[in-house]
Amino acid sequence: MRRVVITGMGIVVPNGTGVEYAWKNVVGGVSGIRKIDAFDASDLPCQIAGVPVHGTEPGQYNPDAVVEVGLQRKLDKSMIYGMVAADEAIRDAGLIDYDGDKDRVGVSIGSGIGGMDTIYDTCIELHENGPRHVSPFFIPKAIINMTAGNVSIKYGFRGPNLAVVTACATSAHSIGEAARLIQHGDADIMVAGGTEGAVCKIGVAGFCAMRALSTRNDNPTAASRPWDKGRDGFVMSEGAGILVLEEYEHAVARGAKIYAEVAGYGLSGDAHHITAPAPGGEGGLRAMRSALKDAGLKPADVDYINAHGTSTGLGDVGELAAVQELFCGTNACMSSTKSTTGHLLGAAGAVEAIFCVLAIRDGVVPPTINLEDPVDEVGDFDLVPNVAKKRKVDVAISNSFGFGGTNASVVIKRVK
Numbered sequence: 451m452r453r454v455v456i457t458g459m460g461i462v463v464p465n466g467t468g469v470e471y472a473w474k475n476v477v478g479g480v481s482g483i484r485k486i487d488a489f490d491a492s493d494l495p496c497q498i499a500g501v502p503v504h505g506t507e508p509g510q511y512n513p514d515a516v517v518e519v520g521l522q523r524k525l526d527k528s529m530i531y532g533m534v535a536a537d538e539a540i541r542d543a544g545l546i547d548y549d550g551d552k553d554r555v556g557v558s559i560g561s562g563i564g565g566m567d568t569i570y571d572t573c574i575e576l577h578e579n580g581p582r583h584v585s586p587f588f589i590p591k592a593i594i595n596m597t598a599g600n601v602s603i604k605y606g607f608r609g610p611n612l613a614v615v616t617a618c619a620t621s622a623h624s625i626g627e628a629a630r631l632i633q634h635g636d637a638d639i640m641v642a643g644g645t646e647g648a649v650c651k652i653g654v655a656g657f658c659a660m661r662a663l664s665t666r667n668d669n670p671t672a673a674s675r676p677w678d679k680g681r682d683g684f685v686m687s688e689g690a691g692i693l694v695l696e697e698y699e700h701a702v703a704r705g706a707k708i709y710a711e712v713a714g715y716g717l718s719g720d721a722h723h724i725t726a727p728a729p730g731g732e733g734g735l736r737a738m739r740s741a742l743k744d745a746g747l748k749p750a751d752v753d754y755i756n757a758h759g760t761s762t763g764l765g766d767v768g769e770l771a772a773v774q775e776l777f778c779g780t781n782a783c784m785s786s787t788k789s790t791t792g793h794l795l796g797a798a799g800a801v802e803a804i805f806c807v808l809a810i811r812d813g814v815v816p817p818t819i820n821l822e823d824p825v826d827e828v829g830d831f832d833l834v835p836n837v838a839k840k841r842k843v844d845v846a847i848s849n850s851f852g853f854g855g856t857n858a859s860v861v862i863k864r865v866k
Contacts, residue, residue: 454629455865457639457706458543458694459804460535462511463791464500464687468538471509473808476790477838479819481671483685483792489651496663498670499649500687500792502531524587525600526565528688531797532597532645533604535690540605540641543694544706548605554638556609557598558628559645559692560620562796562852564594567650597645609637615796617852618758619717620644621691622799622860626715628695638700643800645690654686660725664761674793675820676759676786677766677833684760687792691800693807698865710807713845713863714745720855726764731772733857734758734849738776741859747845752782752861754815754846756802759786760793767827769849774831783832783839785818799850799858806846806862815839 459469464482466472475482482500491497502511513522513530516537522530536559540546548555568591575583590596595613602611610631614623621644628642657663664683666673674685701708718740720733727733742749755777758769773784787805794801809815821835832839845863 452633452635453698454632454695454712455698455701456693456709456712456807457696457701458539458545459709459807460538460542460692461801461804462502462531462535462689463794463801464502464689465790466509467502467511468509469804473805476787476805476816477814479790479817479836481790481819482687483670483673485670491654494654495658495665496654497667498664498673498685499654500685501649502689524591526568526591526647528561528564528645528647529597529600531647531688531690532559532692533600535643535645535692536601536641539692539694545694552606553608555607556631556637556640557602557607557611558614558624558640558642559598559601560614560624560796561594561597561645562615562617562620563646563648563653565592566648566653568592570650570652601641607641616856617854618795618798619850619852619856619858620796620799622803622848622850622858623717625693625712625800625803625860626717626858629712629715632695632697638697640695641692642695643690643692644797646795646797647688648795649686649688657686662762672820674761674789676757676761676789676818677770677825677828678821679823679825681761681766684762685792687794689794690797691804693800693803708865710810710862711865712860714741714747714861716740716744716859718857720857722855725853727768727851728855731768733855734769734851735772735776737857737859738772738847738849741847741861745861747861749777750780752777752780752845752847753841753843754806754809755782755784756806756846756848757784757786758849758851759788761788767825770827783815783834785816785834787816789819799848803848803860803862806848809843809846810862810864813840813842815841815843
């Protein structure tokens with residue numbers, strides 16, 4: 451089987467644009483959650499979210515540096531996030547001036563929700579002003595595969611082009627499916643990940659109606675608190691995470707920088723409920739077992755798990771139960787970086803896979819911040835509370851679970 455390695459990474463998250471800026475803040479426990487100011491949220495139960503900070507300073511989100519202003523008007527913000535993160539990843543991988551066979555370079559970038567803001571605004575325009583005022587770019591702005599399409603067009607990548615849509619597991623599945631395309635010989639390089647731009651009035655209102663969001667409006671940075679008894683829901687965020695995956699021998703031949711290897715991929719379905727996880731996190735447990743089997747590894751080989759860990763009542767304890775069952779008696783630890791970034795929905799898996807890569811590179815496990823009063827189920831399991839931990843990481847697992855009972859686990863290991 452052809453090996454798949456990671457040769458480039460790009461990120462846009464609420465606490466930093468650019469991999470090194472975001473990582474510094476995540477390791478430092480710096481939250482990116484703040485009061486919503488992009489629209490009037492005063493009539494919503496939840497008035498907080500994680501949105502990238504716009505600006506031209508290093509670490510700030512500056513789409514004009516990557517996407518022409520004229521093109522931006524034709525794209526949903528989720529697509530622009532994805533293109534900015536993809537540009538960083540492609541440059542990091544040394545592929546901007548790639549002169550190899552671009553028929554062998556593909557793109558796999560998905561979104562859990564896609565152009566929700568565009569759909570909402572267009573519905574209002576149609577209702578108030580009639581069909582003549584609907585933009586001819588409405589459909590291309592709204593459909594989810596257009597991030598992958600625009601990245602392909604911009605860089606001339608003519609290989610497999612697809613967009614996975616599996617709710618909050620989207621970008622983990624995007625990485626896994628891209629890796630399999632390389633393993634099976636359909637591509638040599640894949641630009642893979644996810645993007646999301648659903649922090650808009652209808653998006654927040656919809657999750658509020660489900661009572662899924664935190665309403666800790668008076669203290670935004672403390673709102674995302676996985677496994678803490680005081681948690682009251684997740685915090686919506688937006689941004690993107692993109693990785694360049696590459697066949698190992700191909701990467702070596704062109705002298706590419708190699709960060710780590712995508713060693714295993716597992717997926718499963720709960721067959722239980724449209725939003726609630728299966729009891730005891732049983733579906734996630736099967737996904738992790740499948741990913742380890744695919745990697746040819748045992749639970750004892752795993753050093754770090756980046757949890758789905760959204761800060762919800764059922765999800766947190768279900769995943770914890772599954773991890774405790776699988777990794778009982780091992781030296782593995784687990785943290786939730788959503789405590790600092792919030793929940794990026796369809797972009798979360800790729801963002802967190804990047805954090806796993808960096809944990810391996812730097813020998814540091816990022817913390818679960820706001821973990822002040824752990825739920826009783828934690829016991830003595832190490833959730834890396836509040837402060838990052840220095841430790842060697844050779845193997846990490848990134849978990850992503852989504853509505854509809856969809857689960858994905860990706861195993862990332864040090865290249866030896």
